[in-house]
Amino acid sequence: xxxxxxxxxxxxxxxxxxxxxxxxxxxxxxxxxxxxxxxxxxxxxxxxxxxxxxxxxxxxxxxxxxxxxxxxxxxxxxxxxxxxxxxxxxxxxxxxxxxxxxxxxxxxxxxxxxxxxxxxxxxxxxxxxxxxxxxxxxxxxxxxxxxxxxxxxxxxxxxxxxxxxxxxxxxxxxxxxxxxxxxxxxxxxxxxxxxxxxxxxxxxxxxxxxxxxxxxxxxxxxxxxxxxxxxxxxxxxxxxxxxxxxxxxxxxxxxxxxxxxxxxxxxxxxxxxxxxxxxxxxxxxxxxxxxxxxxxxxxxxxxxxxxxxxxxxxxxxxxxxxxxxxxxxxxxxxxxxxxxxxxxxxxxxxxxxxxxxxxxxxxxxxxxxxxxxxxxxxxxxxxxxxxxxxxxxxxxxxxxxxxxxxxxxxxxxxxxxxxxxxxxxxxxxxxxxxxxxxxxxxxxxxxxxxxxxxxxxxxxxxxxxxxxxxxxxxxxxxxxxxxxxxxxxxxxxxxxxxxxxxxxxxxxxxxxxxxxxxxxxxxxxxxxxxxxxxxxxxxxxxxxxxxxxxxxxxxxxxxxxxxx
Amino acid sequence: xxxxxxxxxxxxxxxxxxxxxxxxxxxxxxxxxxxxxxxxxxxxxxxxxxxxxxxxxxxxxxxxxxxxxxxxxxxxxxxxxxxxxxxxxxxxxxxxxxxxxxxxxxxxxxxxxxxxxxxxxxxxxxxxxxxxxxxxxxxxxxxxxxxxxxxxxxxxxxxxxxxxxxxxxxxxxxxxxxxxxxxxxxxxxxxxxxxxxxxxxxxxxxxxxxxxxxxxxxxxxxxxxxxxxxxxxxxxxxxxxxxxxxxxxxxxxxxxxxxxxxxxxxxxxxxxxxxxxxxxxxxxxxxxxxxxxxxxxxxxxxxxxxxxxxxxxxxxxxxxxxxxxxxxxxxxxxxxxxxxxxxxxxxxxxxxxxxxxxxxxx
Numbered sequence: 001x002x003x004x005x006x007x008x009x010x011x012x013x014x015x016x017x018x019x020x021x022x023x024x025x026x027x028x029x030x031x032x033x034x035x036x037x038x039x040x041x042x043x044x045x046x047x048x049x050x051x052x053x054x055x056x057x058x059x060x061x062x063x064x065x066x067x068x069x070x071x072x073x074x075x076x077x078x079x080x081x082x083x084x085x086x087x088x089x090x091x092x093x094x095x096x097x098x099x100x101x102x103x104x105x106x107x108x109x110x111x112x113x114x115x116x117x118x119x120x121x122x123x124x125x126x127x128x129x130x131x132x133x134x135x136x137x138x139x140x141x142x143x144x145x146x147x148x149x150x151x152x153x154x155x156x157x158x159x160x161x162x163x164x165x166x167x168x169x170x171x172x173x174x175x176x177x178x179x180x181x182x183x184x185x186x187x188x189x190x191x192x193x194x195x196x197x198x199x200x201x202x203x204x205x206x207x208x209x210x211x212x213x214x215x216x217x218x219x220x221x222x223x224x225x226x227x228x229x230x231x232x233x234x235x236x237x238x239x240x241x242x243x244x245x246x247x248x249x250x251x252x253x254x255x256x257x258x259x260x261x262x263x264x265x266x267x268x269x270x271x272x273x274x275x276x277x278x279x280x281x282x283x284x285x286x287x288x289x290x291x292x293x294x295x296x297x298x299x300x301x302x303x304x305x306x307x308x309x310x311x312x313x314x315x316x317x318x319x320x321x322x323x324x325x326x327x328x329x330x331x332x333x334x335x336x337x338x339x340x341x342x343x344x345x346x347x348x349x350x351x352x353x354x355x356x357x358x359x360x361x362x363x364x365x366x367x368x369x370x371x372x373x374x375x376x377x378x379x380x381x382x383x384x385x386x387x388x389x390x391x392x393x394x395x396x397x398x399x400x401x402x403x404x405x406x407x408x409x410x411x412x413x414x415x416x417x418x419x420x421x422x423x424x425x426x427x428x429x430x431x432x433x434x435x436x437x438x439x440x441x442x443x444x445x446x447x448x449x450x451x452x453x454x455x456x457x458x459x460x461x462x463x464x465x466x467x468x469x470x471x472x473x474x475x476x477x478x479x480x481x482x483x484x485x486x487x488x489x490x491x492x493x494x495x496x497x498x499x500x501x502x503x504x505x506x507x508x509x510x511x512x513x514x515x516x517x518x519x520x521x522x523x524x525x526x527x528x529x530x531x532x533x534x535x536x537x538x539x540x541x542x543x544x545x546x547x548x549x550x551x552x553x554x555x556x557x558x559x560x561x562x563x564x
Numbered sequence: 565x566x567x568x569x570x571x572x573x574x575x576x577x578x579x580x581x582x583x584x585x586x587x588x589x590x591x592x593x594x595x596x597x598x599x600x601x602x603x604x605x606x607x608x609x610x611x612x613x614x615x616x617x618x619x620x621x622x623x624x625x626x627x628x629x630x631x632x633x634x635x636x637x638x639x640x641x642x643x644x645x646x647x648x649x650x651x652x653x654x655x656x657x658x659x660x661x662x663x664x665x666x667x668x669x670x671x672x673x674x675x676x677x678x679x680x681x682x683x684x685x686x687x688x689x690x691x692x693x694x695x696x697x698x699x700x701x702x703x704x705x706x707x708x709x710x711x712x713x714x715x716x717x718x719x720x721x722x723x724x725x726x727x728x729x730x731x732x733x734x735x736x737x738x739x740x741x742x743x744x745x746x747x748x749x750x751x752x753x754x755x756x757x758x759x760x761x762x763x764x765x766x767x768x769x770x771x772x773x774x775x776x777x778x779x780x781x782x783x784x785x786x787x788x789x790x791x792x793x794x795x796x797x798x799x800x801x802x803x804x805x806x807x808x809x810x811x812x813x814x815x816x817x818x819x820x821x822x823x824x825x826x827x828x829x830x831x832x833x834x835x836x837x838x839x840x841x842x843x844x845x846x847x848x849x850x851x852x853x854x855x856x857x858x859x860x861x862x863x864x865x866x867x868x869x870x871x872x873x874x875x876x877x878x879x880x881x882x883x884x885x886x887x888x889x890x891x892x893x894x895x896x897x898x899x900x901x902x903x904x905x906x907x908x909x910x911x912x913x914x915x916x917x918x919x920x921x922x923x924x925x926x
Contacts, residue, residue, distance in 0.1 A: 195730070202818050310890045310891060311819065311891050312818050313629055313633075313886045313887055314633075315888060317633075318633035318634055319633070322634060381888070385890060387890045387891075387892060390892070390896060391891075391893060391896075544893050544894065545733075546820050549819055
């Protein structure tokens with residue numbers, strides 16, 4: 001992202017008089033009235049209604065919906081190609097009330113697929129639309145930077161478009177690729193220095209490339225360059241059957257032990273799509289195992305953040321990995337796997353708690369009992385260390401309005417004081433039956449994001465404890481782990497659903513469209529890391545290099561999920 | 565500056581070459597003989613230091629870091645994994661020496677030599693105890709500080725000649741850091757000189773040799789760490805910055821600028837830089853031991869054992885800091901250096917001067 005981009009119009013969002021809000025929920029008729037003549041058609045998606053509008057009305061309509069109806073959160077942009085048209089879907093939500101959803105459907109013509117960019121309304125549309133352009137081929141007018149994002153600049157064709165042939169070789173000589181080693185005296189008389197941080201760099205947590213312009217030690221401009229770990233996950237899911245073949249993939253998105261959280265995203269979307277009821281007992285097991293994953297993921301985030309701030313000989317990283325190991329062992333007992341759990345099934349889970357159950361529960365309880373002491377140790381070692389505070393308080397500041405505009409979710413949003421957690425606001429699983437709190441910190445800095453994660457570990461421990469209590473007392477003959485799901489799932493054609501769960505990094509959403517076969521016609525992953533990473537330039541411009549590295553660590557991105 | 569206390573009998577006799585000359589019955593007044601003997605003595609001490617670096621740098625460091633991070637570290641190569649030392653030495657030396665295009669030779673080749681030798685040079689005047697001291701000039705302390713700071717030149721050369729932006733930033737950071745912390749370091753050292761009234765290392769050691777007071781039958785020696793703990797703390801902090809260890813490992817800062825000035829060095833040059841770094845830490849330890857911890861003095865065991873124990877203790881301290889303390893940011897580091905450490909060290913100097921004046925007039 002360059003400095004020249006137009007600033008978004010920060011309209012004042014008044015929560016009090018949002019159009020379409022009634023006590024029962026969202027009144028789509030009122031919203032339709034707001035959109036008025038610009039509304040071409042109304043579609044019915046499983047999660048929300050879809051408003052079809054003209055491609056040149058996008059900004060207009062979205063501005064109205066944001067400012068008048070309170071849709072301040074662009075969750076995801078899905079692009080897809082039909083036989084007769086291209087289509088972009090803007091999945092809108094509200095940070096205050098994520099169950100208030102609206103899909104804005106923008107069809108564009110087959111021969112010249114273009115529509116107006118939503119970038120002026122929501123900054124997060126920048127990357128989402130670049131991805132849509134890259135993979136599907138829709139062009140967005142007024143977009144500040146219409147380039148490929150995941151694939152190389154020289155890639156020929158758009159892989160998710162219908163006429164793309166994977167058979168044809170990519171006839172691009174090596175010479176045509178940007179040469180990272182070429183001389184780059186950009187502006188010889190300038191005082192700034194361009195430096196490539198990554199794709200191989202100790203602090204990029206994977207293969208991330210930060211094109212950074214430094215003014216002395218300060219960051220004048222930073223542009224994340226992603227796509228090094230793109231593995232066509234969406235396409236692979238489109239080639240798998242709902243019932244069995246898709247579930248293993250989510251484990252590979254956020255592969256830092258957040259597997260079950262990811263699986264749940266797919267499970268939730270597919271279960272809503274095919275109208276499957278999950279037995280309560282299975283929901284409790286899901287809730288417990290998901291929170292175990294969250295603890296493991298947050299502990300690793302803590303450890304790697306310490307690496308970034310302390311240097312690579314810090315004891316904290318190993319401590320965090322050790323404590324995570326305890327959780328990993330429990331997950332291994334439960335799922336038989338340590339990394340790629342593949343534990344959830346549509347309509348339930350793969351198997352029950354391992355026998356002997358008492359032993360398993362005791363192990364979990366031991367872990368929970370040790371947790372407060374360990375967290376105290378981390379607080380002593382990290383958060384109460386004055387040098388650490390010197391480094392992290394008031395650095396990497398992400399104001400809440402920016403966070404919302406960029407669609408930040410998870411600990412990143414909650415560290416900016418945005419009280420948003422899908423587990424509470426859009427309840428699924430067993431969360432709404434349990435007693436726990438959403439943690440927010442309003443420091444908006446690197447320190448707050450770390451604090452949020454550390455406190456979320458405590459909250460997850462609370463949830464797990466209640467789940468264990470429930471599971472222990474569950475009557476033996478009611479331990480139903482799997483609903484009755486047909487062997488082959490064929491949802492009705494043209495059913496569309498967008499469903500999200502609160503993964504370790506934020507809102508992990510899945511959009512699926514069925515075409516009557518046993519495989520989804522379009523499978524779109526809304527990755528929290530993808531949106532969160534977009535906020536890095538906001539956090540780090542004008543800051544020092546070490547703070548940018550710390551901010552990157554505090555975002556806790558996993559490139560597997562950014563690039564998919 | 566007059567000595568404030570009558571100097572006790574110095575622990576060490578004549579410098580090492582003269583001692584050897586006397587032992588061999590050679591004439592210590594002949595320059596040729598002394599040259600050869602000094603050469604031999606220097607060789608011996610350098611070998612000891614190299615050995616120490618090999619053990620502590622290759623094996624000890626892993627074990628120590630492992631202990632801090634609840635791991636085991638090397639244990640497959642011989643007893644306690646000790647055979648990792650020759651294995652690693654061979655590995656490091658047999659690696660390809662990659663000379664990147666566009667490096668500024670010979671500055672690029674000289675930098676590792678400068679870094680390693682500047683630290684070694686300082687040991688020429690360090691009294692290890694039991695008469696192991698190559699030379700004992702009257703300006704010993706000034707010599708140590710002067711040679712140790714040559715390393716900054718090496719770091720800048722390495723950073724600047726590497727034709728790499730990370731190296732460049734590392735080199736500049738190193739120089740900024742050393743500038744900011746060398747002055748407090750020298751000033752705090754000077755406060756010790758105010759007490760002893762001499763820059764000569766043997767005199768500084770000797771001045772710490774008598775009992776300060778007796779507590780329950782245990783005589784507390786008049787080490788400067790007990791006389792002026794404030795100066796000791798200042799010196800330890802400045803020393804951490806000088807050797808570039810957490811919270812001051814900013815010139816290398818692996819998660820920020822890859823490896824700083826040493827990014828482009830491989831094989832034997834890499835070894836030399838690493839060696840220089842470790843010997844620099846040992847030299848820091850040696851200076852701390854000499855200035856504040858009574859040099860080789862200590863009960864029962866021979867002097868040089870004590871001396872090495874103190875040196876290694878300082879080394880352990882740097883490793884501890886590395887495992888437990890966050891890294892500062894470069895602007896914070898400079899701020900602490902110029903606004904904090906410098907002021908404090910001047911205050912310390914003035915305070916010490918007043919105390920010395922009071923004692924002398926009393």
